Amino acid sequence: MEVRGLLPERSPEDILGYASPTKATVELRGKISRSLVEEISRVKKEPDWMRRLRLRALELFEKLPMPKWVIGIEEIDLDELAHYVRPEVREPATSWDELPKEIREYYEKLGIPELEAKLLAGVDVQFESETVYYKVKEFLRKKGVIMVPMEEAVRRYPDIVKEYFARIFPPSEHKFAALHVALWSGGAFVYVPKGVKIFDPVEAFFLIGRSLEAQFEHTLVIADEGSYIHFIEGCSAPMLKRYSFHDGMVEIYAHRGAVVKFSTFQNWSKNVINFNNKRGIAEEGARIDWIEGGIGSKITYTYPSTVLKGRGASSSSIVVQISKGPYIKDSGSKMIHLAPYTRSKIINKSISVDGGVNIYRGLVKVARGAKRARAHVECQSLILDDRSVAYTYPHNQVDEPTAQVTHEATTGRLGEDQLFYLRQRGLTEQEATSLLVMGFLEDIMGDIPFEYAAVLRRVIEVEFARLGGVG
């Protein structure tokens, strides 16, 4: 399906402009405390078990130290942020016309309604802290697929939520995971029944609408035995006067033989500090594939990880990060092999330009007993000028003598001979550079859904064209 023209091919600042003032019916700002957490729980009318879970996470947040390896977050003053903002939408709409004009316009500019109509089986759209629109196509319902806002799942399916929520990615893991669980709001819940395969993707789209706002959406995907689902996550923000903070979480559970594809297309505006917590568990013969394209944001921290728990489980993580300008992309993947015959592959490609910083942090762990596990990691970094940098920090830990873990990485610049070859054939320097940059990414594009690869390709072209160096 050709979606070029449907999806935005420009930066979020170009598309969305400055943030328009939007009304909020509830805004909880200030010091992170027990009363703030209880107030969030109260306004969301949550059951008591969720309130207690939040409070336990808050205790952890207060106890856990600030991670020392996290760089560039000095700007964040958590106590000055609005931790919960309820937009002026009474219940999630099921028609775009029901949304306030200023909110609807954002999504129209981003092309979400058209995308929904032509490509998606279901969509959940979040503005600030709450889902403002969601709709699931009828055939999904008929097959028993549940796709609802996370809050609704807490109310309607408490037993399932209790079993998985904050258990795949426990809040004890680090300070920002604990903060997320204490303050979460929004996000989508998806359950795919046994044997049901949904080939049209579903999408959740998150938008931050104001400065000094914190967004903590929580996505939980449960794929029952032998099922298939492709979940796409998109995020964006207009131009903000000051920074905003995103601390989302994605949890995936792929039961025996299930396949979950999870694709993220991150295009936050340039003053969003973006922290992600993503983890999946794959049971016997199950597969989880992460795809991540990161273009926007001031700083991004994202490390999709899979615990390969069942025999023969597999996972891949394909990450493309572009850091253009004085921005940081701190990304990587983790693969934890716990069972025999598990397989994993990590491919990370980054481009740093105009003072951009790209950092890869990866971990492959093969536990004792994960007989004949195989893992391969590939990192390629391209640095386009003298002011930009790329760092690679992979850790390969093998406790099983029949396992095989291989890793290779290169960091380089555009080949002068290649540039010369193209210039000699009549291409301008910009055209030649653009072609080589796209060539660098091309082999990875094959692993991204065709429609999104086309858009990602175009967004990159446009991004680099604005710099004057590429495109």
Add this chain to the structure above:
Amino acid sequence: MSSRGSAELVRPLTRAELERLAASLPYQRIRDTPLHPYYTNWKAFEGAQTLPWAPEPVEPELPRAKASLRLDPQGLHVDAAQRGLEVARISPEDVREWGMPVDGKLDAVHALRWGVGARLVFTETPEEAVVLEALGGRGYSGYHIEAQVAPGVSGRLVFITYTPREGITTITLKAELSPGAGLELSTVNLGGGAVYVRRLVIVEDEASYTSRIASLGGVMVHDREDVYLIGRRAKAEVKASLSSVEGEKLDSIQNIIARGPEAEGSASARGIVNGRGYLVSRGLGRVEATGRGSKISYESYVIVMDDGGKGYSVPMLEVDTGDILDARHSTAVLAPPEEEVFYLRQRGLSPREVRYLLTLSTLEYSGALEASGIKAAQLAEHLIKSVSG
């Protein structure tokens, strides 16, 4: 002789500053990974502050090249003068300010506690390699060595160290290569007890450094080499043979940092884990913003032979400029290669003989043992003795 490199890299610290750091610094500031927080078991070194100074050295049982210089808990012993080499004893009193990096508690403790040292200056290219032994004893031993190579001179140094299981030894070695100089350093770390070795090598314009390392595990062996290519067209080649057997731990680190333009550095390591050994092979290749036109690579290959063995690899790259020739790394941690094992078994070798050959080839890889006069075959036999099958 030039020492601009040292001053450029390390801010010298006074004794008062070191005391403050020894009291306040942790062994390691940032955890290595969430699942395995510290690759070095720092607990093994906790006695470094309090353990009494070792009364006498303990010799390793392996035959080796005759050492012309020996550091042991009783002092520096010079067997014979060598042409082209100036040797001087140094003691903590001679070092008013500490010029080695202090990244953690153990660095500071070592700087305060080391007791025996030597300064070597290669003034002419010697005919034979200088063999220097540093032996630990049952207790704490701390040594500091400084080596300088004059412009245009090529030095050859073999450095052998051993500590018994009951001992803790900390060693620092700083080597500075003047412009146009060469140094071939063969380090044989026979492990044993808790051994912390830190080498800092500074390579100036057009100088060339070759490092051959053979490092074995022990109660906990942390063997780290940082090579700074600070001069234009400075070169370094580092090769390491690593082994850990039943009950031993080894954390081996080779870092090459290209600071000068058009520098060229490569590091490669081969490791083998027999029995329930633990081996970490780490390396950093860094091209700094001033290292324009540089080329850097790191490669590591670790074989884990048995159930319960642990083999970790951590190859890191930091590139601060787009103006580089090449920066790459590759690593593998894996079981004994099936095809090689099959080939050997097909020719009648028993599993034990295959193990022996894989261990031997790993030990021979760097060439450090050959330079030290230690027979790799004998060492391989000795190492696999503790492993059944």
